[in-house]
Amino acid sequence: MGISTAPYEYQACMEKIFGDLDFVVVYLDDILVYSSSEKTHLKHLGIVFKRLKKYDVTLNGKKCHILRESVDYLGFTLTSEGIHPQQTKIQAIQQIAVPETRKELRRFLGMINYYRDMVPNKTKLCQPLNRFTSAKVPFEWLSSDTEAFHAVQKAFAQAILLAFPDFEQRFHVYADASGKQIGGIIMQRNQILACYSQSLNKHQVNYTTMELEILSIVEILREHRTMLLGFPVVVHTDRKNLIYPTETSACESSARSFSSRKTKSKLQLAEEVFSTTDEPDCVMHGPVLREHQERDAMIQRIETSCLKGNNNPDYQLLPLLGCTLVAYQKRVIVPDSLRDDLINWYHLSLSHPGSERQYKTMRQVLYWPGMEAAINKETKNCLVCKKAKVHGGKQDYGLLPPRTLKTVNPFDSVHVDLIGPYEEGYYGITMVDHATPWLEVGIQPDKISLTTAESFDREWLCRYPRPVKVIHDQGTEFTGEEFQEMLRSYGIQSKPITSKNPQANAICERVHLEILSVIRFYDGIDWKKTIHYAAFAVRASYHSILNASPGQLLFGQDMITRQLYNANWSYLSKRRFDAILADNDRENSKRLEHFYNAGDHVMLRAPKQFRAKLHTVAHGPFLIRAVHDNGTVTIDKGKRPDA
Template identity: 40%
Template sequence: MKPFAVLARRDAVYTIDLPKSLATHHMSYVERLSSPLRTEAELPGQPEQPVSEPVKKQSVGEQIETLLASAPHHEESSIAQAERRQMEILDADYKKEPLEEHVPDYLSESEQVDLLKLLTKFEPTVFSGKVGSWKGEPYEIPTKPNLVPYHGKPYPIPHSLLETTKKEIARLEKLKIIAKCERSPWAAPSFIIPKANKTVRTLCDLRRLNAQLDRHPWPLPKINELFRSIPRFVFVTVMDLNMGYYAIHLTLHSPFWEVHLVASTHNISTAPDHFQARIDKLLGDLPFVRCYLDDVLVVTETSFAEHLQQLKVVLLRLEGAGLTVNVKKCKFAAKEANYLGYRMTNEGISSQPEKIQAIQRISPPSNKKELHRFIGLVNYYRDVWPQRAHLPAPLTRLTSKLVPWEWSIEHQTAFDQLKASMQRSTLLHFPDYNLPFEVYTDASSYQLGGVVSQDGKPLAFYSRKLTAAQKNYSVMEQELLSIVEILKEFRTMLFGQRITVFTDHKNLSCSNFTSGRVMRWRLIIEEFGPIIRYIKGAVNTAADALSRLPQTTGHDDGDQECNVLHEQFYPLTHEQLAQAQHEDETLQTALAQKPQLFQSKSFGNYTVLQSKAGQLIIPVVLRSAVMNFYHESLLHPGMNRMFLTMSNAVYWPGIRRAVEAYVRVCATCQKWKRSPKQYGRLPEKIHGRERWTDVAVDEIGPYSYSDEPNAPKLYALTMIKLATHWIEIAPVPDATAKSAAMALDEFWLCRYPRPLRIVHDQGKEFFQEMLESYGVKSKPTTVKTPQANAVLERVHQVIGNMVRTNRLDQQLWTEVLPSVAFAIRATVHTTLCASPAQLVFQRDMIADTVFTAHWATIYSRQQRQTRRENERENRARLNHSYKVGDLVLLLKSIRNLPKLAQPTEGPFPITAVHSNDTLTVDRGNYEETINSRRVKPYFRDQA
């Protein structure tokens, strides 16, 4: 085959499913095997690839890498990274590293020799490049009783990754981490992804196994407390255990032993607990060692010789346990190093610059999932940047399930400020426990703030929002609460130390505590024994900035401009109005041509134009601000009320149309206000003339004859012939699909002529397969649209009344239903002017008299009645013509909706308009077909 060049967009390439490769910027078509430009999960709007069960406790370094890799990036950066990631996943390489290459150059020659001598001593064991084998008892995975094995289907492997996958499987088998087996009741799908260094990482989807494990939690160190426990060091060594989880072997009784998962894996949810417990027992008694899972830190406060001695102790213990170290990820005898995502120096800790740079490249999220990832990422570094409670607040509110997704200017501003604040992250110094601690606290009406420092150097920041109840505290209580909160937050660092608390609330410097709440707080404070000193607010700048972040700009009360149009806050001053009127060419032209329509009025040094009725003339540039002020301050009035209110004070040509247009596109009004008129008119319904062609089916219940919680729930399946209203009511034991299908088959399909169509709701009780087997066309109604099955909805009301009047508590459910069915069949229908029995059997069920049906008259009467009902319903409805691309709001059912809850969802774009009065809307993760009467149009501001 001759090579050929193709120019195509990546998204288009995915659409036509062509093979592709970026290696040579050409595409080769050979047996439809390819290496993708981007995975479908990385394309906008595409589903994500299957991932393994997220482990609650994993290496912090892995957490940071995962967050950065999964965060939304700018398009060009994202594409480039995706191309490189997909084009090559390198084979795992755990060969023995030359130790001399990892001896730092800044050490003296003698120090380099001594360090290399120590490392070489452990080269055959700890630095062998092999996977360790942890000596001791093998790990038995704790399972819940009645463990049920599962055998999952394998995930398909891309051809471009097939060879790498085979090599990795062979490597793991050679290392005796896995082993081949013939048969097993257990199987889980696996796949590979690239690590940060592009080498292969194997993941196993163990979600089904993890759901059956009986976890015994072991406390992992808190990252912030771990760093606070680190003293100011001279040398530090960072080591990463080589494939640490694989070093732990499983017992013969563990699940997956039968498939020869010989060693533990990080995909097992209980593995981090067990690993941390083992590493704590191995190294936890050494005061110069910090361990977080497989990341080991050796810290020395004194000399290089002391550091070598401490490092030797750690290496001896690792050797005795049978563990090995990945030299590539180690840093020996360093002056500064990266640990758990932070940058450590002998001065303190700060965020890693490369991580912050990666955060700066993140583009705004497009959905809540991406926003959760971004907040999780920045929150990891929250300890090294101040203002951590205020800045993310708008973003945090948007993640709530009760708040619909709508990315506004407020969110974009918070997003940008948050990234900018992280660029200015502060170096947090290590605490010196030989020196006293200084705690600066402050509180505002909405937030607490504080700083812990020594000699003016910050050790930790703290800020958080006040709860609704705490906002009602007195000023003194809020100030005292800020002291209590910061002492509790940094208890492990401050307890038992010399502490001076500085506050700008003078009353706190004395002991005049009275209320019960304040007395309890006083007892907490006295545990720490601090000295409380008063400091002027102008001096307490650090804590004050954390609690009083700028909300709006303006003058101080003493300098505030008083020349406003009304005593209350108004969107403009007389100066602004006079200047805008003078610069409005249209207004000046009208003034020159018809001066008799205007009058002037002086306000201090400014003269403004008014109408003859005394209304202020608003020029074009100020109209939007004035309408926004009235609409927001009057709590979103309707068009007429807002116009009448505004016309008392202001005027411009076309003000009514402007107000109507403004209110019409107000997002808050559209989403939150309930309108007396709904959209979507009922279409004209044509009644069929065939008597057995259409049957409606629905479930009724649950009924109960008692208010007791354990009273039995009673269900029935109702079936009605639409032409004659002949009904069958079948008792069913529950609302399951099996019960409904059996009742429909027994009570209708086996008794009467087979219908052509069955109308039903979209409940789970109806089997499409059963209807297809009978050759019956399924006609489901749209979700939450009872009008689509209106006949049965009305019959259900009648049945309920009959059951209640029949005293259900004195009769069995199965005895009541035949009586109800007889009553409905024998009773004359007001529209049909005949009973269902008369229409079906041509005889009366009670008097046994002959009845002759005049079907033409009956159909005509049905059609007239339906038309009258439609007209009555449509008088309260608004007509609207939808088209693809329009936005709509989905109306929530108000039956169980709280009165103050938002009555709509959305807006959602329309992707299809159907002839049966239904719409298909894109709800983000899926599309849904909805009756047009369950939505209302969402009007966008076209300005």
């Protein structure tokens, strides 16, 4: 064979040997065998060795790696979770010096282009440098170019982990366009498979908005044609007119051109508005649920039985979401064909809740056998959750006093707190109703008392019934004259918690954890937008103590399906009280029983978050002035026996 065609001939021979084995990938003399378990892997290796022997192909034992959980292959590291750039290659990119010539810059851009699928917004990052690739532009390097160069290096050091495609599942393509570039990502089950971005040329910058949206879809499908060809694909766009064309004939022509050039996949266009509650897959729309139920033979038999009137009373025909749906114990029966999509839809809509909270939220309106196990499996494999969630145990709060049952009414007590500052020095204000617990959030530019008073007035008092009391910490934003005067003017009691004791405002602290988790999920997006998605997730999600979501308690219906819910407030108060007693017993079991008396001297432990590593963990001793019924004591910090 000729020298120029030798690689092609060699690759063709290897494809002939292994082309029918879906667990083997071959690139010239590199053979990769992958399996789901060690037992299966040994079986696959046996098949591969037999093929090699049959075709008289010899392996170099020194270069073989057997039974590895990760392997470096063609510049990438492959693991059970996905694929990411080989560490040595990334280190090499980090060590490249600032280019001094056009040739050195081109070499650098060519090297990083190999990993373009793993860096979102790669084109935008490289745009300042790309101008020098043209010989018509003088190579006059500026300090801003050095900053852009280092930004590119940093981005590649943080290249994302790409999941492997599952050809049994639909592919989701998210495409978008701006005046300078187009781009998008390909996803399955909340995991990114590939990123794409491209600059517009001098002709494309003159395209209309609709034409650019079409172009972004066409180019991402073309770039990843080998992966998508022949498989179901859902394209998500924020342009309704791509689905219902109403613009000029030029736009319609572009749409027809796109239609004639699209891959031979089962392609579906879906509108994507950037909102966690309107996932374009539309799996929670009544007609979609109804369509899938009609395809399921078992559900159809149940429906026939219901219509004849001789059905099991546990089964009903339920009017919901504009359709009549087959239900079990007033929960919609979900056919097998829709279960994975519904799990993913809820997981995204509720901003990546934990498996238990997602299960209990879905269980209120949906049903299928094995739902909990299916949700656990899907959420456990969510890479976004693995990266963004903080895992840690709960703190011990010490010996808790006995509690008495109190009736809790909606809007009687409101907890308020601030989080931040974050980008641009802005703060978030969180307000939680003690009974429901309904959440409102707001954004404010600082934490002074006047600003906080205005935010609370605007975001809560102008929307909901006037509370009896407001619980807050002792920060000056709440104890300041403006905030206190605002409360007095409305006749609202101010209830500050003890200083340096955030656990006393535990409702807000828990909400803050939820909000921060959601903000991490939307990494790179302005937190002032995503904080509202976090608020929706809290409002629509199941609350374990109340056995309902805040939205159900406040509105009397589910926030997604609008299924009616009747709140029994006396039962909810008792349920909340039982949970408090259980918490008390659990916490007190960790502590030695001890009774404090006025006149005793005690050491005061410094909270961990307020002390340095090498500082003492306690101060004192201090004199106890009074012991209160709620388990707290008043100490005199000015009186120490050793003073």
